[in-house]
Amino acid sequence: MSEELLRVEAVSKAFGGVQVLRDVSLSLKGGEVLALVGANGAGKSTLIKVICGAHAADEGAIYIDGQKQSYRTVRDAVAAGVAVAHQHNMTISRLTGAQNIELGREPTRLGLIDKRELRRRAEALWRAFDVNIDIDAECGDLGPGEQKIVDILKALATNPRILILDEPTATLTLGESKRLFAFIDQLRAKNIGVIFISHHLQEVLDHCDSVVVLKDGRLVHQGLVDETLTREDIVQMMIGRSVAREKRASSAVDGETVLAVQNLKVANLHVGRFEANRGEVVGIAGLIGSGQTEFLQCLAGARRPAQTGSVMLFDKTALPRTVGDAVVSGIYSVPADRINTAMFGALTVEENLSSASLAGLSSKGFISSRMARTRAAELISALAIKCAGQGQKVQELSGGNQQKVSFARWLSRPGLSEASLKNQIFLLDNPTEGVDVGAKAEFYDLIGRLAKRGGTVIVTSAEFTELIAICDRIYCISDGTLRDHFPAVEMTEEALLLKTN
Known part of the structure; x- marks a missing residue:
């Protein structure tokens, strides 16, 4: 040099x-x-x-x-x-x-x-x-x-x-x-x-x-x-401290399937069969651009599939037609592109945290500023969101704190603070992209808590070691097809790379 x-x-x-x-x-x-x-x-x-x-x-x-x-x-x-x-x-x-x-x-x-x-x-x-x-x-x-x-x-x-x-x-x-x-x-x-x-x-x-x-x-x-x-x-x-990554204990309840899809085609991806159970964290591993994002968009009502075989979603036999339908059904999406599709960059932290639960924060048709402030403060504390205050623009936050806001806005919805999340599905597309190791550990803990309370989490990640650490089962995408699933405890990063190439 x-x-x-x-x-x-x-x-x-x-x-x-x-x-x-x-x-x-x-x-x-x-x-x-x-x-x-x-x-x-x-x-x-x-x-x-x-x-x-x-x-x-x-x-x-x-x-x-x-x-x-x-x-x-x-x-x-x-x-x-x-x-x-x-x-x-x-x-x-x-x-x-x-x-x-x-x-x-x-x-x-x-x-x-x-x-x-x-x-x-x-x-x-x-x-x-x-x-x-x-x-x-x-x-x-x-x-x-x-x-x-x-x-x-x-x-x-x-x-x-x-x-x-x-x-x-x-x-x-x-x-x-x-x-x-x-x-x-x-x-x-x-x-x-x-x-x-x-x-x-x-x-x-x-x-x-x-x-x-x-x-x-x-x-x-x-x-x-x-x-x-x-x-x-x-x-x-x-x-200032070491971060140990431990495999979480599974909360999945055998046989309580909340989502089952067969013969679905979206973009260039063919999904032969995909299932997710209550209290389970299900991973989807694939190279970037393999179709995992489009698949999650289908589940979230943001994209229509080119072909749908059979669907079982809670007590319904069809995928949500719109994002609004998905939210009403208890399906919440945290997209990978947090700036453009997961939040409102020009709005404040408080406004973003309130955006998914306006009805629950309203009284007689008007939003209660007191309720919004209180709930935002609770979420900022619970997820350790680092900001100058609730009035700071969310686009001014660091990447990891923006991701926490995009996650927390769904947690502000009525009912999600209750003990049970048994009829809720969280779709997480590369949730820790651009997030430091300390914040990642917090996200992993949050995902584990959602599953422990009966929620179902479906997650994609470009980091295969991350999927192995947080998932119960992992589906693999190869040659345009979502293939068989494997227990995460049996997987290694090298094995997933081979199965997705």
Whole structure:
């Protein structure tokens, strides 16, 4: 690695009196891959926004090649050589992959966009990344993993010297992740410094040169990644305690089937047979884009199947036709795309927590502000949602706390605070994506409590070890078909990878 490329010196930042960063310093060399880790709310996103010009630091300074930077906008930071591929896809669905990659940098000829040159530039990046993506297709027609790669290519199109990758592998398949890390090795060779944010600690150990750990807005560690550093060491620094993952005791009641589907087809997925019992946690394992999301959408009333054989859902013989029907039936969905489909980003934490239970919080046709505040406070406390207050906009929260809100809004419904959840089904699509290890343990405990109270949980996850830890049974998707289920206690990550490829 070369000399120091980036130096962050004693940076502090507060919002509305809440101190988010406290005297944080770090350094990045050319050709170095620096992991930035920390629990949700530790200050990672704010630090990145300071480095890339989206926020101005209250105190401290940013240096590139030893020169103090005074940029005030993201454009200034890009001109200084800083680029970011954000955690959430920033592509425009009605534009092609090539148009997204060159967005804002379109070549012109005689005052018009030179479409041929635009595509040539995009294809050069596409070939360098060695990915199989149709860059002439609209991004809305691409899968989440493909959209993420377009996002990364867009960041690379600015020829950055410092590239920030925020949870880049969260929606990538195993093959796409391998290609990404191979490309990061190419960036190393070109002396580009990479800041790599990930909650997958094994990626940090396998692919990063050094690691910075934030806790409660403070730097608690910066050092090399070597054979002496373990996942347990990083967890301990992140949250101040170790997190042991234990297999929960099953609460499933044999024979009490609440959902049974046969010969259903949705998108490109064929479901031969799928069953879920009361008090059971059922997992669905498959590569990203295999159809598990579309299947959950069918169960949630958000999508109509192309073909339906037989259905048994509680005392009904049909799937819900709308999301409203599903909710009335006791089926609650927490989608993977929490920003766009699981919550209302511009509304407050309290408003989001009340949004699924307005009738239960109303008196004589009017919403009771007192009841809404009380219930929101109970949920914030119960799920340890970290926020500046109930009036904070939910889009300002960290990813893990946003996910807690998207989960908790269903728990505010009348009846869900009672002891029994025997006629309730929770559909969780990648519920811990972008969530730190400490918050994951809280989610696992919550899922276990829902099942213990008689609720049925159906969950998908890109982390197969997660499914093994929290599920009773796991269905596998392979070659477009949802295949047989297996007891989770008999599964290993390697076995699930083989069954889903």
